[in-house]
Each structure stands twice: as structure tokens, then as C-alpha cells.
Amino acid sequence: MMNRYLIRNATAIMTGQSGDNARSPVSDIRIENGVITEMGTGLRPAPAEQQLDADGCVIYPGFVNTHHHLFQSLLKGIPSGIHLTLSPWLQAVPFSYRRGFDEKRLRIAARIGLVELMRSGCTTVADHHYLFQPGQDFDAAAILFEEARTLGMRFMLLRGGATVTRKLEEHERLQQATETLDQMLASVQATASHFHQNGPLAMSKVAVAPTSVHVSLPTQELKEVARAARSMGLRLHSHMSESVAYIEHCRERFDCLPIEYLARNEWLGPDVWLAHLVHLSPAEIRMLSETRTGLAHCPQSNARLADGIAPATMLARMGAPVGMGVDGAASNEAADMISELHFAWLLHRAQAGTLARARPEGHGEEGGDATTVEQIIHWASQSGAQMLGFDGVGHLAPGMAADLAVYALDDPRYFGLHDLAIGPIVSGGRPPIKWLLCNGKIILENDKPMGLDLRLLGLQAKNEVQALLAL
DSSP: OOOEEEEEOBSEEEOSOOGGGSEESOOEEEEETTEEEEEESSOOOOTTOEEEEOBTEEEEEOEEEEEEOGGGGGOTTOGGGTTOOHHHHHHHTHHHHGGGOOHHHHHHHHHHHHHHHHTTTEEEEEEEEOOOOTTOSSOHHHHHHHHHHHHTOEEEEEEOOOSSOOGGGOSGGGOOOOOOHHHHHHHHHHHHHHHOOOSTTOSEEEEEOOTTHHHHSOHHHHHHHHHHHHHTTOEEEEEESOSHHHHHHHHHHHSSOHHHHHHHTTOOSTTEEEEEOOSOOHHHHHHHHHHTOEEEEOHHHHHHTTOOOOOHHHHHHTTOOEEEOOOOGGGTSOOOHHHHHHHHHHHHHHHHHHHOOOTTTSOSSOOTTSSOHHHHHHIIIIIHHHHHTOTTOSSOSTTSBOOEEEEEOOSGGGTTOSOGGGHHHHTOSOOOEEEEEETTEEEEETTEETTOOHHHHHHHHHHHHHHHHTO
């Protein structure tokens, strides 16, 4: 029997929708069989319905993390990589330590990352996992799905990997055996047959996601991979245009820009979303917008690695889907959707202000409305869910999945706020969560995941970090 809940007396409800529907005028939400069945004010309890008092709280849709690397949860703040840009950082951190991830270590890392995300209001995670090689003695995909299922979260595996060794991996210490194209596609098909769900309210999905498609596959394989994914009904994902090195590589090898290279090889479209997209020409922005290719916006990682700022607001204005991602904790040092959204809200305003020019050359002060709280929440919920293909998920309305967070704003950080609805985003920090629901089930209560010992997880993490240092 599914749980039935009536959440009552919320101070505010942000729906995740855009425009006039971004805020709900009501205070109560009724949930049954994993779905929101009614929203209103003064709703009366029904028999066998558990009441959750949200007085003084605000309710947001469960966040959708569109790009992550869960294995990196044990690679935070590594000194040798803390001041590096992307290319040397890849060599110093993920490439140097990936050989140390066996079944046990991957499971612990995934659990840490998923719990971090839960505690910041995230209910759906798309994890770009690329540690696949021939002869692996454990099923990494199965481990990731199992950890998410145990915690009650929606999960999408972005099945990464490569069929060639990239230049950055040429040093013997950094090399990892690559798959053949047949091995990769056969593995994707087997994983999808076990875990990929279609239709509304799906809990698990799979996408085809060569790690960085311009260097992870030879040109002749790009179209074959894209066509194979579409024949299986799977979406496509990859890193792209994260740093200027992507432009340098594509100019040298293919005599074009990165997005032009993807367009030549059937890697653009509404079933494709790309992580980062920081360095784009005006023509590339138009191509992405016209094809409705999506962006997984990871502003904190892009700042940490000195990549730059993705033109997320421009892409959104021109019709390209935008979702939010926290990227790996090895280039972010956390997996916190709230801090990601707070940073994004500020970042694009700062960028707009930097571009402002004094009169008469320019328009004077401007940029204060470059991003709104409602827009940022929309990117992190409805837009992200649609980009990943999760039907019936991502915003709060009758008939939609009951994925939501009830935030308690009883900390001095929020005292004095005139608009409590925007508190979790504008005030920074991590507001306490009274209840986090996914698929109509409480998976977090008073900041504690159901059935998980956080102290034990902390001890396990400490032990695994020590073991990694000994490699």
C-alpha cells in the first residue's frame, strides 16, 4: 500500500514551472500513489492520510541534477589539483586515481554523493560514469542503480567510456584500457534492457554518453553511436566546449569548431544535452538553439577550474533547454544543488554588470534581472527533467510525481526575509529539510536519510581516502 500524505500550511510553494505559474497561490498538497492529486488551501484530511505540518516552511520541487560524477565523491580537494585548469587537473586527479575504484570504493563514493544531493533537495540524479573497461570484474552500472534505489532516488546512468586513448592519457601511469565500439554498444544495450524505463514516473533511465565525444571516439564512430542510441530509444550526452582546449583540438584535427563537429556527425538535437558549453561562438549558440540541444549548466565547477561562464541565459532566451548540474565533487568539492543554484543566480547578474557600459557609450547600470530565482528553480527542476526525458516529473501540479522538498526556514539566516519563498536560493547556505519526498515516499526526514547511518558513512569515507592516498 502506497503512503498517502497531506502537506498543510506551507508559507510558500515554488512549482518549478516558468512564467506566471512559477509560484503557487495555495498552501496544501495532497499525495497518493506517488502522485500529487490535489493542491489547495484548507484541504481537509482524508481517512488513512498522514498529515505533515509545513507551517513556516517553503516547498520546492525536487531538484534534477543533469550532470554528475559520483565516483569523485572521494576525490575532493586533492592538493595536487586544487590550482589547475581542466587539462592538467584531469591528469592530476580523476585520471590518476580512477584505477583505485573497485566495487567497494565505487559503492561508498556513490552513497556519499547521493546523500549529499538529497540533503540539498535533489531527487533525480544523472550520473556520467566513465570508468568502464574490458574485463572489469564488477558491474559499475548495477552498483550505481542499486545505491540510488536503496535511497529512494530517481537515477539516470549516463553511460560514458571511450574506444580510443586520448592525448592526456598517453603517460603509462594514466592509461586505462579502452573498449571496442562493439563492446561499448553491447554493454549499453544490456544495461538499458535491465534498467531503462519509459513512460511517466520512471525511476531509472540510461543514456549513451561517450566521455568527451570529440576525443573519446574516432570520427567514423560518432554517427554509428548516435544512430545506435536512437535505435534503442536512448538519449545522448557528453562533455563539450568546457575549456578553450576543445576549440584548439577541433580546429587542429577537424578544421571546425566543436559544435560544428557535432552537427556534422548527428550529435545535435532535442534528445542530446551537453555538459558545460562554456566557450561558444555566436554561430554555435544559434545551432544549439535551433536544434534544441540542451545544456547541463555546471557553474561552480566551471569557476573552480577557470573554464569561464557558460552563456546559459542567452541559450535559454534563444530556446535551448537549460538544466543544472553540480559536476563531480573533485572539481566542486561538494555535491550541493542549493549552493549551485545560489551561485548561478549571482554569477549571471555579475557577468551582466561587468558587461554594462556607462552612458552615453552604453545604457548605464543594468543586469539586476539577468537571472531570477524562479528561472533558476525552473532550470533545476522542470527544464532538467524534460531534458533527461523523465515524463511526469519535475514540477509541482496535480498529476505530477510527488518529488518535493519541504525546507524549514527557522535559522537566523532567514530571519528578516520579506519573501520567504526565495530564501533557499538567495540566502545561501543549506536550509534544513523537514521532509524530502521522491515518488510520494519520504526519503529524508529532518535532514537524515531513512535507514542510513551518516556517522558510519563518514568513517568509511575517511578510511577510503587513506587507502587512496596509499596507492
